[in-house]
Amino acid sequence: xxxxxxxxxxxxxxxxxxxxxxxxxxxxxxxxxxxxxxxxxxxxxxxxxxxxxxxxxxxxxxxxxxxxxxxxxxxxxxxxxxxxxxxxxxxxxxxxxxxxxxxxxxxxxxxxxxxxxxxxxxxxxxxxxxxxxxxxxxxxxxxxxxxxxxxxxxxxxxxxxxxxxxxxxxxxxxxxxxxxxxxxxxxxxxxxxxxxxxxxxxxxxxxxxxxxxxxxxxxxxxxxxxxxxxxxxxxxxxxxxxxxxxxxxxxxxxxxxxxxxxxxxxxxxxxxxxxxxxxxxxxxxxxxxxxxxxxxxxxxxxxxxxxxxxxxxxxxxxxxxxxxxxxxxxxxxxxxxxxxxxxxxxxxxxxxxxxxxxxxxxxxxxxxxxxxxxxxxxxxxxxxxxxxxxxxxxxxxxxxxxxxxxxxxxxxxxxxxxxxxxxxxxxxxxxxxxxxxxxxxxxxxxxxxxxxxxxxxxxxxxxxxxxxxxxxxxxxxxxxxxxxxxxxxxxxxxxxxxxx
Ligand code: NAD
Numbered sequence: 001x002x003x004x005x006x007x008x009x010x011x012x013x014x015x016x017x018x019x020x021x022x023x024x025x026x027x028x029x030x031x032x033x034x035x036x037x038x039x040x041x042x043x044x045x046x047x048x049x050x051x052x053x054x055x056x057x058x059x060x061x062x063x064x065x066x067x068x069x070x071x072x073x074x075x076x077x078x079x080x081x082x083x084x085x086x087x088x089x090x091x092x093x094x095x096x097x098x099x100x101x102x103x104x105x106x107x108x109x110x111x112x113x114x115x116x117x118x119x120x121x122x123x124x125x126x127x128x129x130x131x132x133x134x135x136x137x138x139x140x141x142x143x144x145x146x147x148x149x150x151x152x153x154x155x156x157x158x159x160x161x162x163x164x165x166x167x168x169x170x171x172x173x174x175x176x177x178x179x180x181x182x183x184x185x186x187x188x189x190x191x192x193x194x195x196x197x198x199x200x201x202x203x204x205x206x207x208x209x210x211x212x213x214x215x216x217x218x219x220x221x222x223x224x225x226x227x228x229x230x231x232x233x234x235x236x237x238x239x240x241x242x243x244x245x246x247x248x249x250x251x252x253x254x255x256x257x258x259x260x261x262x263x264x265x266x267x268x269x270x271x272x273x274x275x276x277x278x279x280x281x282x283x284x285x286x287x288x289x290x291x292x293x294x295x296x297x298x299x300x301x302x303x304x305x306x307x308x309x310x311x312x313x314x315x316x317x318x319x320x321x322x323x324x325x326x327x328x329x330x331x332x333x334x335x336x337x338x339x340x341x342x343x344x345x346x347x348x349x350x351x352x353x354x355x356x357x358x359x360x361x362x363x364x365x366x367x368x369x370x371x372x373x374x375x376x377x378x379x380x381x382x383x384x385x386x387x388x389x390x391x392x393x394x395x396x397x398x399x400x401x402x403x404x405x406x407x408x409x410x411x412x413x414x415x416x417x418x419x420x421x422x423x424x425x426x427x428x429x430x431x432x433x434x435x436x437x438x439x440x441x442x443x444x445x446x447x448x449x450x451x452x453x454x455x456x457x458x459x460x461x462x463x464x465x466x467x468x469x470x471x472x473x474x475x476x477x478x479x480x481x482x483x484x485x486x487x488x489x490x491x492x493x494x495x496x497x498x499x500x
Pocket of ligand 1: 147148149150151152156174175176177210211212214215216219230231232233234235236238239252253254255256286287288385387413455456460
């Protein structure tokens with residue numbers, strides 16, 4: 001499937017906002033695949049205004065009816081899964097299987113949101129006053145600003161948007177400047193869903209194209225009560241205070257530095273599979289990629305040489321090809337960051353296997369790399385996230401020390417332990433265990449399902465999206481007390497006698 005075929009199949013071949021402001025390159029070969037016009041600040045303001053109007057209509061549509069729009073969108077995604085999956089691959093470089101997986105994740109969250117549209121439950125609460133009823137009502141919140149990263153160019157938007165829509169909110173999406181085509185494709189498919197649905201207010205779902213300055217306009221606009229921002233910790237550090245300054249709410253989904261602990265009792269076959277997928281999948285460019293491995297002394301020699309052997313035989317190449325397991329990094333900057341990190345690791349006493357460019361003759365402008373393993377000196381740790389396939393390996397001999405070292409980094413997204421010892425497994429998921437938002441047992445760090453709440457602690461930002469009760473962040477909680485008596489008793493027994 002060529003890029004032209006894909007754009008035609010989705011139906012955006014003739015409607016792209018061509019221009020000269022933003023050039024888009026495919027990481028597959030570095031070729032320019034589009035040049036787009038970006039939104040001006042005035043256009044962004046207008047889109048926010050239209051989003052406010054759309055919200056005022058949409059919030060009055062019954063939630064199950066709102067779910068019907070999301071159900072239709074899920075149907076359209078099923079019809080376009082291959083084309084959209086391939087576009088994800090063209091634009092962000094993940095292998096086609098993972099591109100398809102990303103679209104499947106969108107379909108899954110649509111199904112979840114449809115069910116949720118009939119389950120936006122509030123509580124009834126016992127009142128201390130006679131003939132009074134107290135209840136909690138969840139109200140639509142307003143326009144939701146979604147800022148997304150290049151590495152999950154469509155799924156993260158879908159997590160936010162499908163939930164926001166059933167909650168009665170409108171959405172304004174600022175995708176990564178590296179992946180605007182997938183965003184425009186999603187907008188087209190969403191517009192198709194609206195046409196099939198019938199009456200949808202104009203501007204319910206909007207995309208703004210541009211770099212971070214365009215994102216900043218969204219972040220600073222008081223009309224947008226919630227900003228859901230996914231990206232680097234650097235970005236979160238800039239966005240969070242700006243949103244807080246205007247008393248907006250934010251959901252932050254930022255960088256990770258995820259670790260796996262391999263205990264002496266681990267099923268090493270399982271651990272091996274979980275580690276390889278977690279560390280080289282998506283060429284190490286998942287927020288949940290496995291970056292650190294703590295291996296018990298007793299199993300180090302059975303596991304680490306096996307990993308090194310597997311790394312040396314990985315099929316690196318064009319992510320559209322069936323046999324490829326490792327596609328390219330997003331761009332040259334990512335490659336240079338990987339080189340820097342490997343140089344630093346060597347200076348810190350690490351023993352590096354792999355690393356360096358691959359296929360440079362075939363793809364001089366595509367940044368393919370050999371995934372790297374770095375065996376680190378005893379007692380060391382790595383505190384930074386490098387968005388590339390580098391797996392730092394550390395030895396340990398005491399589980400509590402391994403957990404402490406796993407936790408001893410600024411980030412707190414995903415973590416896992418491979419063990420058959422129930423005491424270790426339960427310790428790992430206890431209050432004295434992993435301090436991450438995700439703590440798995442006998443499963444790697446990456447590849448979460450949509451049913452759980454997704455997100456992490458510390459510099460990962462503390463936000464939660466997707467499943468469980470994450471929807472509450474997209475709504476306004478109202479406490480309502482109704483008095484059906486003929487008296488007006490005050491709470492806490494307070495008397496306020498006016499003498500009348
Ligand atoms: P990035 O921070 O460079 O950009 C992310 C988005 O933020 C882009 O759309 C960008 O234009 C925008 N942005 C940047 N600065 C901004 C600002 N000051 N105001 C408004 N918008 C701004 O991240 P990236 O390189 O695209 O993605 C990789 C990073 O994202 C990694 O750190 C990865 O761990 C993280 N990530 C986290 C999750 C998660 O759920 N925790 C998921 C995916 C990616």
